[in-house]
Amino acid sequence: MSGLESYINHTVSIITADGRNFIGTLKGFDQTINIIIDECHERVFSTTSGIEQIVLGLHIIRGDNIAVIGLIDETIDSRLDLANIRGEPLGPVVH
Amino acid sequence: MADKKVGGNNDGKEKRRKESILDLSKYLEKQIRVKFAGGREASGILKGYDALLNLVMDNTVEYLRDSDEPYKLTEDSTRSLGLVVCRGTALVLICPQDGVESIANPFITQ
Amino acid sequence: MLPLSLLKTAQSHPMLVELKNGETYNGHLVSCDSWMNINLRDVICTSKDGDRFWRMPECYIRGSTIKYLRIPDEVIDMVKEDAQAKSRNRTEMNKNRGGNSSQNQRGGGGGGRPGGGNRNNAGNRSGQGYGGGPSNNAMRLGGAAGQQGNRLPHAAKNNRK
Numbered sequence: 360m361s362g363l364e365s366y367i368n369h370t371v372s373i374i375t376a377d378g379r380n381f382i383g384t385l386k387g388f389d390q391t392i393n394i395i396i397d398e399c400h401e402r403v404f405s406t407t408s409g410i411e412q413i414v415l416g417l418h419i420i421r422g423d424n425i426a427v428i429g430l431i432d433e434t435i436d437s438r439l440d441l442a443n444i445r446g447e448p449l450g451p452v453v454h
Numbered sequence: 455m456a457d458k459k460v461g462g463n464n465d466g467k468e469k470r471r472k473e474s475i476l477d478l479s480k481y482l483e484k485q486i487r488v489k490f491a492g493g494r495e496a497s498g499i500l501k502g503y504d505a506l507l508n509l510v511m512d513n514t515v516e517y518l519r520d521s522d523e524p525y526k527l528t529e530d531s532t533r534s535l536g537l538v539v540c541r542g543t544a545l546v547l548i549c550p551q552d553g554v555e556s557i558a559n560p561f562i563t564q
Numbered sequence: 565m566l567p568l569s570l571l572k573t574a575q576s577h578p579m580l581v582e583l584k585n586g587e588t589y590n591g592h593l594v595s596c597d598s599w600m601n602i603n604l605r606d607v608i609c610t611s612k613d614g615d616r617f618w619r620m621p622e623c624y625i626r627g628s629t630i631k632y633l634r635i636p637d638e639v640i641d642m643v644k645e646d647a648q649a650k651s652r653n654r655t656e657m658n659k660n661r662g663g664n665s666s667q668n669q670r671g672g673g674g675g676g677r678p679g680g681g682n683r684n685n686a687g688n689r690s691g692q693g694y695g696g697g698p699s700n701n702a703m704r705l706g707g708a709a710g711q712q713g714n715r716l717p718h719a720a721k722n723n724r725k
Contacts, residue, residue, distance in 0.1 A: 375631065376584075386640065387565035393600070395567050397640060417640055419567045420632040421600065424584065475595040475603055476624045487620075491629065493585060507626075546583065549607075549623035557617050560608055 363388050366430050371396070373420060374427040378449035380404070381420065382412075382431065392422030402441070404449075409442035426452055476548070478503045485551040486511070490544045493519065496535065497551050507542030514538045565643055570635065571596050573643045579604075580634040581625060586612030589625065600627025 366385045373381040373396065383399035399418045403411040478500065487497045488509070498514030514535040574593050581589045581602065591604030602625050609618040 377586075377631070387567060387570065389566050389568065393567040395565055395570050395640070397637075415634060417635045417637050418632050419571060419635065421627075421630050423628070424631045475597045475601060491585075545626060546585070546629045547623055547625050549620045553619070553621040555619050557608075557619050559615075559617055560619075561610075561617075 363392070363394075363428065366428070370431040370433050370436065372427075372429045372431050373425060374429075374449065375420065376424045376426055376452040378451045380449070381415070381418070382436075383418070385428075389422075392425055392428075394420050394422070394425065394428070396420060404444075404446040406445050406447055408445070410444050410446070412441060474505065474507075476507075478507075478509075478548075481548075481550060487547075487549050487551045487554055488540060488545055489547040490540075491546055492544070496538075496540075498535070498538065501537075504542070507545055507548075509540040509542070509545070509548075510537070511540060512537045565640075568596070568598060568600065570640060570643050571600065571602075571633065574633075574635045574639045577636050577639055579636070582631045582634075583625070583629050584631050585629070589623065591623070594622070597627075600630055601625065602627065602630075 363385070367387070369385060370382065371385045373383075373394070375381065380402045381396060381399050382402060383396035386395040386397045388394045396418045397416075399415045401413040401415055403413065405411070481500045482502075484500060485497060486500050486509075487495065488511075489495050494516060496511070496514050496516045498511030500509060501512050502510040514537070515532040516535055518531045518533060571593070575595060576592060578590070578592050581591075581604070583589070588610045589604060589607050590610070591607035594603040594605050596602045603622065604625065605622045607620045607623050609620060609623075610616070
């Protein structure tokens, strides 16, 4: 059991092997941790301007490309002022 | 699970598992384009294949890439490889060469 | 819901596939298998840097090279119908767990976030504009995909600095 079952229908943050950050609702997963993520947004970090959110919609992300799946606390997340958060973008996973 | 469709190509509409969703027989003796893991690309006449997607191609040409821009390949700079076996495990993409064309950005917002 | 069930349901729908090598493919899903190998038709391939494009009538992509697939929003609602018939077990499991099985129309979604999350997603699902049949549909995803064809590579670039 992967423990992901309890994240279903909750907002999660996915960090993929190329260093991107996707936020959305976890709708499903399988034994290889391929996941379905609904209402997916990408958050693009930058040191010179605020976080840009790009609306992407429904996604299947392949498990072997996923580094982290984290549960988002929506009340905390909704208090974030994304436009004023700066940060270094993540680099890709080095194989 | 066990339903094998020999040579069948019913587009996988209701069957999830079967031999292959790719019917390579339709490409036999035709020119195909292949992309490999790592970025190489080649094109040649498909002479044979097996279930693991190993391919035999003849009159194969590889499209060469700039050493400092490894994913930019040049349509005009090629090298001839002749008769080759392509390892199935290294294949990323297979498509018929016929109809493949470089186009201008089709997504420009009007 | 299993990712591969969703993918199977998405057959004949337009989609965008990004490969691990950064190339993206826009096309209609013809078929898929349990390894996520896919056949697309009427494909537009976009290079990693997002400035070169190719048209190809069809292509076969090995599942293991896929990074993600972007699927039209309405497809997830179509799975539910055969999901009921198919994976009753799963539903049962969710029920036993109590809490969150009630069919999941969370109000919030992206639209509730202050940071601009509601650019255009929240209402998409509820089906306006999908009545027009497949060509209409294709146009829509073409548009969305186009946006992505242009933007994602840049986003990816930023990330890579």
